[in-house]
Amino acid sequence: MADEELKNNKEKHSINYSEDIEKEIDFLFGNKIGAIFNYGRDILFDVSPENLPEVINELKNNPELGFDVLSYIRHKEQRNFILIGLLSYSKGITINIRVRYPLAERKVDYKSVIDIIKKDYETAEYYSDRQYVKDACRDAVILSQIPETLDSFDIYLSFEDDIITKAYLSNEISSFNQSILFNISEINKIIASINILSYKAAIFSEICFCMGIENLLSLKIPKRAVYLRMLLCELFRISSHLSFIVNTSLIIGSQNMLNYTLTEREKILNIIEMITGSRIIPNFSRIGGVKKDIDENILKTILKSLPMIFKNIKKIEDSFSSDIVILGKLKDIGQSSIKDGQFFGLTGPNLRASGFRYDMRKDPGYLLYRDFSFTIPLGRYGDNLDRVIIRFKEIYQSLKIINEIIRMLPIGPIDKMLDPSSIDYEQSPIISSIECPDGVFKLYMEIHPDSKIEIIPIGPSSNNMYACEKTLEGCNFNNLLTTISSFCITSPEMY
């Protein structure tokens, strides 16, 4: 009883906290902003371009608000708004500002908005068209490579001897035209195609989307469905981390590690296939629940295989951290401090590798992660080795969570039996966020009257990319590829 009371109090506290900030913003800005939408740890409001400098300045410099990190800037050419995300690590809250231009103007003055933000947030420069940096970094141009962590951007470098003085990563080749996909999509059809937005762990974008719509409808989904979602999340987290280790081994040239890791990944993919019917793209989550229930025999099989998977991955980790050749290529290279990480708004294992505790699963907590006991692994030095080892440690925690989920899986319905096409949706913007394997993944959604939906993905990869550029300065050319791959930059999230 006492535990439950404590949990309820904690929940209320976190809700009150974001409500306090909402009131504070309302009090400070009054008529200068539009309606405020509060989605737990995500607050969204409209600002006109004229009022933007004042609002940004206040949010940065008011000690009671203290939103000192620029998390993202997203701009879509076809639409008349720009999205700006400001993050406070201490409060764990993101303020999302939608700078809306009058429809008659159509064209958004992106450059002037960047100039306004640049006055308070230095990192805004990274979101502008940095052609001058590209022109300056012409000593070496490395085009996209085959390994997964190097395939979606070109690398422009300038040197002094063999030390990199400036680096520029260009994602021009990977920014695909999503409007073709999403302008034709209806809500009930979109889940099947949304998973490519985080293709390394496809379940996360599905669940993020469903959570957003459920938030809008104030739906409480069955406990068994939540547990199944968490089970899939953790399985995909392991699969994604193993895929990261595969790519690191490929770049280092360690064939042994590559083969061992691929074998273990196959086991995880087989489990995912047993549950969802597909290895990579699950199409498993639904608005109000999940697609299908899980068989008792499958649960037993998973439980049986977990100790063996743990043992084998532990062996791989031991080899990784004791092999002199691997250590020589990873240790004390590409160090990124907590300050650097926070400056670029990093989240996920790349930030935790520097030693800063920030995990959405624990605080504020989503789905039902608070039911389980797990720790957040932290690194110490923030170098390439830490970014690999932390992923191993996260795999162990995920295995622990999976074990607990299966043992505590409640009996009951798995779906709310909703027909998404028959629901009248409120025409309001939605922001939904989830802790995906590489950091916090967000979806900004707008539902149109004909139940078509427009989506802007906000992934951690652009922050990773900018932090990586900074880390590369002063790095030896030999360590270029290992350092870039350790930041795990994936393409579609960057948008």
Add this chain to the structure above:
Amino acid sequence: MSSSLIKSSFNIYISGFGCCKQEIIASTGPVYDISRFGISITSYPESADVLIVQGFLNRKYVKRLLEIYDAMKNPKWVVAYGKCAIENAFTESEDALINTFKKKMDFNIYVPGCPPRPEAFIYAMLRLMEKV
């Protein structure tokens, strides 16, 4: 030579990025081990025999793909792997560049699926070997 399991060896170049690539990489692992059929991955278009077209393609990448294709030495083959490459899921179909790309590249094998399984990739490569 006729008794050998391997009729000819293939160097493949995987272009692009996306979920399909994960399955191709998985086929190189010990579980599927595509190398037992004499198929290996190369990073240089000049030494590649087969170009795998997969993943999301934008205008800039299509241009690069054409350059990669030109850099490959004859004889060369092209495999369209996965739904995105086959159906142009993420490209504008009326785009002139895409049409040039489709005309210039004579696809030898289509592997459907989203993404196709590693077995499908191995099967496609073996069929291509038979054709050759």
